[in-house]
Amino acid sequence: MTEQVDRERLWALYRRLWVAFGPQGWWPAESPFEVAVGAILTQAVSWRNVSAALDRIKAAGALSVEALLAAPPGRLEEWLRPTLYFRAKAAKLRTFLEAVRAAGGLEALWAGPPAEARARLLAIPGIGPETADDMMLYGAGQPVLVVDAYTHRILVRAGVVPAGRFRYEPLRRGLEAAFAPPDVPRFKEFHALVVRLGKDYCRPQPRCGPCPARAVCATGRAQPGEEEQGALGDVEPGRLP
Ligand code: SF4
Known part of the structure; x- marks a missing residue:
């Protein structure tokens, strides 16, 4: 339809x-991975809060798949505290990071025709269509409208x-x-x-x-x-x- x-x-x-x-000039990020993390954190909250959480992660030198996955759950939640529902978002972020690692990296997860890449993102628990399309458009540079x-x-x-x-x-x-x-x-x-x-x-x-x-x-x-x-x-x- x-x-x-x-x-x-x-x-x-x-x-x-x-x-x-x-x-x-949207999206304000220094890397596709930062776009992906921001897309998860921005659910139901203003960008100012997301930016504060990203600043905490960057200050800890943890803006990478392995560093975020290696962080103790309490530490990750503390970094995400400026965003609403930070415990749920920490769980979603972990699930996403595990999917990225299982795929062999973000580029591998986003590889191929946009419809297939989008379907892979949507298959990850916690990733809805808007979050997936934020990642597709602003992270992967694929022609998918948000x-x-x-x-x-x-x-x-x-x-x-x-x-x-x-x-x-x-x-x-x-x-x-x-x-x-x-x-x-x-x-x-x-x-x-x-x-x-x-x-x-x-x-x-x-x-x-x-x-x-x-x-x-x-x-x-x-x-x-x-x-x-x-x-x-x-x-x-x-x-x-
Ligand atoms: S977009 Fe239309 S409805 Fe919305 S504030 Fe502007 S004039 Fe009003």
Whole structure:
């Protein structure tokens, strides 16, 4: 099943966010392995907390498969304490690290066609679709779009997808089809820009007044004063990926 996506509105939103926010350069990591660890730690918590936990691990010189697996459980939990549910995350991280070791390393785990690599990640307990796709896109550099409930809420408000229940796979497939052909830089920027929009403006209570996406958003355009924001997709995107 594939979500129905209004391609014109999607591209207009993407262009508008690109012009408003510029390149986001996400994901902030020094290695694919750091992306993978961060993808597990970021579940249900802000990046600031993840960053604090990663700093603790780095300060201990333990940002590697073997060093993390060699750490006593209490030590690992202490490093992860800044993240929510740190005991559960420590257990998930250990399970993932054991899978990496069993595969012969991260590159081996990510090797092959994206669909096969993704299936291997999803087979690891504790790795859900968003975590797997964070790793695929930002760690392995594979053309797999990342979506989440926040993306869905924004796209419904913007009129890009119809209102309804968030379903991960249909939305991911629908957006990938609308953005075809697959493009890693584009997928990276789109997800990061939507996260930025959700953090700064399109919160549970949206701040439509100052929102830079208002002119291309069905919800924003339905409010008074939208004329000042310009027509749908009228911005110059420059070097849009
Ligand atoms: S205009 Fe309002 S509803 Fe639309 S993206 Fe911005 S904050 Fe969200």
